[in-house]
Amino acid sequence: MTQFSDLGLAETILRALKSEGYETPTPIQAQAIPPLLEGRDLLGIAQTGTGKTCAFATPLISRLLKFPEHPRAKQTRVLVLAPTRELAAQIGDSFKAYGRFAGLRVATIFGGVGFGPQVQALSRGLDVLVATPGRLLDHMTQGNLRLDGTSAVVLDEADHMLDLGFLVPIRKIFAKLPKRRQTLFFSATMPPQIAMLASEMLHQPVQVSVTPVAKTADRVAQRVILIEARRKTEVLVDLLQNPDFRRSIVFTRTKRGADRVASALAGAGLTAEAIHGNKSQSQRLRALDGFRSGRVAVLVATDIAARGIDVEGVSHVVNFELPEVPEAYVHRIGRTARAGAEGEAISLCDHQERDLLRGIEKLTRQTIPSTDLRLAPGAPEEVHVATKKPGARSGRPNGGPAAKRLAPRRDGEKRRAPRASGEGRSRQGEARVNGR
Ligand code: AMP
Numbered sequence: 402m403t404q405f406s407d408l409g410l411a412e413t414i415l416r417a418l419k420s421e422g423y424e425t426p427t428p429i430q431a432q433a434i435p436p437l438l439e440g441r442d443l444l445g446i447a448q449t450g451t452g453k454t455c456a457f458a459t460p461l462i463s464r465l466l467k468f469p470e471h472p473r474a475k476q477t478r479v480l481v482l483a484p485t486r487e488l489a490a491q492i493g494d495s496f497k498a499y500g501r502f503a504g505l506r507v508a509t510i511f512g513g514v515g516f517g518p519q520v521q522a523l524s525r526g527l528d529v530l531v532a533t534p535g536r537l538l539d540h541m542t543q544g545n546l547r548l549d550g551t552s553a554v555v556l557d558e559a560d561h562m563l564d565l566g567f568l569v570p571i572r573k574i575f576a577k578l579p580k581r582r583q584t585l586f587f588s589a590t591m592p593p594q595i596a597m598l599a600s601e602m603l604h605q606p607v608q609v610s611v612t613p614v615a616k617t618a619d620r621v622a623q624r625v626i627l628i629e630a631r632r633k634t635e636v637l638v639d640l641l642q643n644p645d646f647r648r649s650i651v652f653t654r655t656k657r658g659a660d661r662v663a664s665a666l667a668g669a670g671l672t673a674e675a676i677h678g679n680k681s682q683s684q685r686l687r688a689l690d691g692f693r694s695g696r697v698a699v700l701v702a703t704d705i706a707a708r709g710i711d712v713e714g715v716s717h718v719v720n721f722e723l724p725e726v727p728e729a730y731v732h733r734i735g736r737t738a739r740a741g742a743e744g745e746a747i748s749l750c751d752h753q754e755r756d757l758l759r760g761i762e763k764l765t766r767q768t769i770p771s772t773d774l775r776l777a778p779g780a781p782e783e784v785h786v787a788t789k790k791p792g793a794r795s796g797r798p799n800g801g802p803a804a805k806r807l808a809p810r811r812d813g814e815k816r817r818a819p820r821a822s823g824e825g826r827s828r829q830g831e832a833r834v835n836g837r
Contacts, residue, residue: 403431409438411463413502418459421498427452429611434460436607440583444599446610448589449488449558449711450735453611454495457481457555457585462500464553464583465528472506472526476550480578481531482571484561486511486682487689491711492557493531505529512536513682520545534562534570541577548577556602559588559595560728565705568598575602590728621718621734622745625758625771630751634662636774637721638669640747641699648692649717650710650736651701654725662721663701673699677706704729707736720748723757727764 405418405426426434429451433443437460447453461479472478481496483489493509500507508522511533519536523545530537530546540546554575556562562571586599586606599606628636641649651666653659656677666673674688674697685706691697693712702710704724715737724730730748737744748769750758762768 405430408434409463410434410459411466411503413466414459414462414499417499417501417503418455420501423455427456427611429453429609430456430459432609432611433457433607437461437583437585438463440464442583442603442606443585444603444606444608445585445587446589446591446608447587448732448735451611453557453587454492455499457557457587458492458496458499461529461553461555461583461585462496462503462505465505466503468552472528473550474526475523475544475546477523477527477530477546477548478551479529479553479555480548480551481529481555481557482534482537482562482574483531483557484533484565484567485705486513486533487685487706487710488558489531489533493529496529496531500529507531510536510540512539516540534567534574538570538573541574548574549579551578551582553583553585554578555585555587557587559586559598560590560592561705563594563598571598589732621737622743623734623748623767623769624745625748625750625769627771627773627775628749628751629775630753632774632776633721633749633751634665636749637662637719638666638671640717640719641666641671641673642669645716647698647716648695648712648714649699649719650707650715650733651699651719651721652707652724652733653701653703654722656703658722659701659703659706663699666699666701671699672697673701675701677703680706704733707733710736712736716744718744718746720746723748723750723754723761725757727757727760730761731765 403426405415405423408426408431429445429447433445433453433456437443437457443457445453445456465478470478481492483492489509489511493507496505496507505528506525507529508519508527509531510519510522512535516539519540523530523540537546541548556571562568584603584606586603588595588599591599626636637651640646641651651662651673653662656679659675659677663673663675672691674691676685676688680688688697688700689710689712692700700707700710701721718734718737720730720733724733734744734746737746748758750771758769
């Protein structure tokens, strides 16, 4: 098996990786690090959770050390563009961790916080700058940063960047970079628009693809609960009250939905926080810190707010609503089962969302096992008793299913209820991720 020491990385980096507890390179690291050390361009088709940050950060740091140079004022030697503040902060932290013995100047800049400290960091000059595109352009326009001395650039989560409407800012930023440079381009998916952009920016790139597009993480046990829309909150509370749900992320499609769900959960005595684009930076960081430390058991998030979250030990992902874009399903469930752990993803699917479910199954080439918890129209009690153990009591006043009964089982027991056929078709929504 390939070892980090086989890849040609600088000694100081190997030491840092050891102190991070990394033993062997992940596949993307083994494939990408050697060509990147040679200065090649790279097209990486990989999602977060594959170890891609280390795959690009360590060879770039190695090259900075190989060609020692003092950063010049208002310049950066390496530029990394990330779509969200959370992701930018995490990438910045990774550069600091992997470069901890290398004495590099690393800074992270994003919107929503003051300019002062950022201007100061830029004025001294940087080895590595990690930034979101909007704020970066602001600094460039204000004359706080020039890119003509930048020798390497990374565009991370290109597909997400485009979803967020960053195409124009990205083009403006790239126009200011030197023609001779090393370019790294990462995207979880490669639709034609992204492939075109990549071909404009890259020069004879090495291509590395680790998770085939739309392949869901293998270690995530997936299931669907068919349920009426109005009963979703009740079912969600039941699920989350199970102590197996130690650290869960609940996805909603909209920001307002996230707030509603978080307050319903709080009302049921669960520790839950919503995170989305309407929250202030300090609120988001506080929620994330609480989630990481275990003070908050449930994070309720929109797709966009959650994309950059890298929290280990997420036991469950619950899709309170299915995403409009099937690729987002893959991103969502990739929040669990990270770094070798196992995880479970449960999707609450109502009648309106059946077409979205079909789209997800088609994209991921699988049939997700489903449990039907719908009440028959007009019936006072649940009729689909396939999931009910003999003698199981529903302790809930409205006859809602008890948490234990709903919790996915680890013994692989099949509880699949037959799918209703001939359901009306709901129209698939506009192909954008909502809930920014
Ligand atoms: P990323 O895909 O860059 O978001 O990385 C996913 C997670 O895997 C992060 O928490 C990293 O710290 C961790 N990680 C990356 N590479 C390795 C490795 N070779 N061994 C163990 N953990 C790793």
